[in-house]
Amino acid sequence: MSIEHEGLEVSWLGYATTRIQAPDGTVVYTDPGRYGTLEGTWSRQYGDAPHPSGEAYEARDGDIVVVTHDHHYDDDGIERVASEDATVVVYEAVSADRIGANGRDVVEPESLPYDVQRIGEGDEMTIDGVTVSAVPAYNHPDGPNAPGGEPIHPEGFGCGFVLTVDGVPCFWTGDSDVLEEHADLEVSLFLPSIASNFTMDRHGAADLAERLEPDLVLPIHYNTFPDLEADSKAFAGDVASRGVPVVLDER
Template identity: 60%
Template sequence: MTIRHDGLTVDWFGYATVRIETPDGFVVYLDPGRYGVLDDYDAQDGVSGSDATGGSSPFGDGDLVCVTHVHHYDSDAIERVAKEDATVVAYGGIEADDTDRDVTPLDRLDYEVVTLGQEDRFSVDGADVWTLPAYNEPDGPHTRENGDPYHPEGFGVGYLLAVGGRTVFWPGDSDVLEGHEQLEVSLFLPPIGGAFTMDREEAADLAETLDPDLVLPIHYDTFEDLETDSHAFAADVASRGVPVVLDER
């Protein structure tokens, strides 16, 4: 199902992979790939956008690709979704040696690659990009058995995007953090799977605080540790007077 919001078309493919297209055809991908989330889409099924022939686009249409941290870094998926002249924006802490997956290092990708810190800004024709810290609190609920956070501070980022006259907030793999409540957000993409990120109750509280125009939850049900009740989340958010939608295929 394709979500339409104030001129944007939005598709969630699973895990943290989101495609956003503006009315003028500028396409952004957030954290593409991992766990085969793109494998069910081919040239016949396509996605919500259009290629040069007017047909459905089987990817290869991304103008901007944003990657939050090494867990979501999938160089093959980037090559699948990006245009030849795409810009890849990635957290500067991503190192190919930090994963046992076979990935191409960022500096060897055949695109313009821009690496950002935890609180940076970057502009490209069609979008403004801000990074925000993304991590699990050391004394919070989203830690390993030994107390170490799954995502320690400095491990990754979230993104606030200004595209198509709207602002889109993807917190990344993160707890709810100080400063989130100050953002002005049109489309909120919270992770709700818990375990490694904020859970559905925490995300609903943040949604109420942000009061965005629309909430579209992501980062859940891709594998067992991320299983949650998305319909309970949607009902919770809606009961607080915040518009919410599920993109479940």
């Protein structure tokens, strides 16, 4: 399924992977892959997932691919979505060595056969008419995603992105709690995580939606496996009750 917003065609493919297509055909992907998302196998791997697997996906039509942090970096996923002349924008702290030390075998982003650009928090670049801005994303040290005071996603570990596609600013939060740094962003399409662990939950995401007043909210990063379980219909009802348009892209 896909949704249309201000001329954009937007599809959530599971986990943190979203495809955004502009009217001129330019295609942007966020955080492709992991957990069988693009292989069509996550339900088989993780049981009867509330958001069931789709078919295996290998479009290779992406002009721009963005990666927020180590946990969402998947070189195979990138190769499934990126076109031959794609630009891959990777947060500056992503490290194949660190990922490998935690048990996943990946290559450094710069080894991929694309134009790979690193981006830091606060940086902005324009690629094929799309403005890519990296914004803060982290867990509060005193919050629920910091067991023993150690954030799962410490400050500087990853980022979120504001992707301005055909003049429409789309905000993907990355793996982040709600932050004061998000409050003043200009957002038309809001793509928050509503997972029950690791990030802002559906309640925090609804609060942020009310504060940002986007033209549309499309939640992602939930129900791929049990730790990400969320009641998306309750989230949609909460957001709608605050006068903010919301849609679900679920199979």
